[in-house]
Amino acid sequence: MSKILIIEDESTLSNALHEALINGDEIEIEADGSKAFQRVKEYKPDLILLDLFLPGKPGEVILEEIRSDAETKNIPVLVATVKADKEAREICQKLGISGYFIKAHHTLKEIATEAKKILHK
Numbered sequence: 001m002s003k004i005l006i007i008e009d010e011s012t013l014s015n016a017l018h019e020a021l022i023n024g025d026e027i028e029i030e031a032d033g034s035k036a037f038q039r040v041k042e043y044k045p046d047l048i049l050l051d052l053f054l055p056g057k058p059g060e061v062i063l064e065e066i067r068s069d070a071e072t073k074n075i076p077v078l079v080a081t082v083k084a085d086k087e088a089r090e091i092c093q094k095l096g097i098s099g100y101f102i103k104a105h106h107t108l109k110e111i112a113t114e115a116k117k118i119l120h121k
Helices: 011-021 033-043 059-068 086-094 108-119
Strands: 003-007 026-030 047-050 077-081 099-102
Touching: 003 011, 003 033, 011 026, 011 108, 026 033, 033 059, 047 059, 047 108, 059 077, 059 086, 077 108, 086 099, 099 108
Parallel strands: 003 026, 003 047, 047 077, 077 099
Antiparallel strands: none
C-alpha cells in the first residue's frame, strides 16, 4: 500500500483525484499551502500531487522546501496546475519533479495513471 498526499485547495478537484487514485492506497489531502510542508514531513508520502496555486504559500515554494529537506527530497512530485507558462514548468523541472500536468490539457485519469506508474516502478 502506497501513501499519496494531494496538495490542492479546490475540494471538488482534490476529491475527484482521490477517487481516481484510490485502489488500496492511503490518500490524504492538504488544502492550505502554509501547512503543506509540515504535512509532508508528518505523513511521509510515497508520492505528492501538488497544485501551484494555493492559499498561504505557492506550490513552487513548497516544492523548494521538499527538495531542501533530507527526509523529503527524494519523494516523487507530480505537479497538476492551471499554470501553463514555460517559466513555471522550468522552475519545477529544475527542482526535480516527476511530471507536470496542465489541468485543462489532461484528464484526471491521465494524472492518476502517471501517479500509479511512479508508485509501482
